[in-house]
Amino acid sequence: MTKIKGNCVLITGGASGIGRIMGRMALERGARQLVIWDINQESINSTCAEFESKGNVKGYRVDVSDSKAVTECFQQTSKECGDVDIVINCAGIVTSNKTFDKQNMRDIERTMSINAVAPMNIALLALQGMIARDKGHICNIASAAGMISNPKMAPYVASKWAVIGWSDSLRIELKQAKSKVRVSTIAPYFINTGMFDGVNSRFFPILKPEPTSRKILDAIEKNKNFKGIPFGFHFIRLCQGLLPTALFDIVFGKWVGIFSAMDNFTGRK
Numbered sequence: 001m002t003k004i005k006g007n008c009v010l011i012t013g014g015a016s017g018i019g020r021i022m023g024r025m026a027l028e029r030g031a032r033q034l035v036i037w038d039i040n041q042e043s044i045n046s047t048c049a050e051f052e053s054k055g056n057v058k059g060y061r062v063d064v065s066d067s068k069a070v071t072e073c074f075q076q077t078s079k080e081c082g083d084v085d086i087v088i089n090c091a092g093i094v095t096s097n098k099t100f101d102k103q104n105m106r107d108i109e110r111t112m113s114i115n116a117v118a119p120m121n122i123a124l125l126a127l128q129g130m131i132a133r134d135k136g137h138i139c140n141i142a143s144a145a146g147m148i149s150n151p152k153m154a155p156y157v158a159s160k161w162a163v164i165g166w167s168d169s170l171r172i173e174l175k176q177a178k179s180k181v182r183v184s185t186i187a188p189y190f191i192n193t194g195m196f197d198g199v200n201s202r203f204f205p206i207l208k209p210e211p212t213s214r215k216i217l218d219a220i221e222k223n224k225n226f227k228g229i230p231f232g233f234h235f236i237r238l239c240q241g242l243l244p245t246a247l248f249d250i251v252f253g254k255w256v257g258i259f260s261a262m263d264n265f266t267g268r269k
């Protein structure tokens with residue numbers, strides 16, 4: 001079991017949304033040190049100021065898509081905060097609800113590098129010490145969009161499919177090596193944090209940030225390999241395997257309404 005109590009927890013994107021809530025909860029669960037990595041200095045400052053009374057918290061401004069900056073920041077974090085025991089790769093962006101032909105290369109590259117490449121680079125750095133100590137946990141926040149194709153968010157979907165494939169491959173590698181370092185892949189449905197403001201959800205209720213954050217920390221502490229939130233999303237792959245694509249598109253796309261979810265998306269400004 002990977003307990004949060006007594007450990008150093010690094011959360012990317014930890015100054016907003018579920019990253020921020022998980023940071024607070026990690027301190028409440030007795031984390032030795034909370035490390036927040038984020039690109040938004042103002043949010044880092046306000047988060048650190050708010051959490052100070054709950055335990056040790058340190059914030060670093062870093063663009064996780066900049067691999068050189070990530071390497072330097074990881075070295076500085078280790079020097080100032082000690083061994084990183086738990087990494088939660090949570091920083092993520094969605095840039096628009098444009099169809100793919102209207103996207104631009106900059107947004108495609110940003111989405112892939114922040115959502116998919118950065119978690120790999122950060123895990124690569126953290127794993128060196130974790131494997132040597134035979135202790136640690138990497139938790140990757142993917143998305144239900146990493147299991148179901150969805151119009152008007154194709155680059156985001158691509159980035160989250162990438163995270164799921166990589167993260168689960170890493171889990172298997174560590175298991176084959178009989179390592180005690182664990183990996184959890186999390187695939188939540190839409191969460192009411194502001195990131196996906198305006199989305200339509202006809203069938204599944206939009207998730208609340210607090211209980212979703214709690215479920216993710218529980219998944220880490222219980223060493224869950226994979227967690228879809230809500231649980232029903234675990235059956236998506238089964239349905240994809242059983243139903244012909246045209247029928248799957250009708251059931252999930254039209255009836256459940258997933259394929260029109262992004263129609264009125266406004267997102268963060």
Ligand SMILES: NC(=O)c1ccc[n+]([C@@H]2O[C@H](COP(=O)([O-])OP(=O)(O)OC[C@H]3O[C@@H](n4cnc5c(N)ncnc54)[C@H](O)[C@@H]3O)[C@@H](O)[C@H]2O)c1
Nearest residue numbers: 013016017018038039063064090091092143190191193195
């Ligand atoms: N909100 C949802 O509906 C939803 C659903 C499924 C999965 N997710 C995933 O959960 C994670 C958190 O989402 P959220 O809703 O809390 O989002 P959020 O927008 O509230 O928080 C994301 C944080 O990431 C930071 N960030 C963005 N780019 C960065 C960069 N280049 N370097 C460092 N930090 C950067 C932002 O400053 C922000 O603090 C994301 O990976 C997201 O894809 C969200």
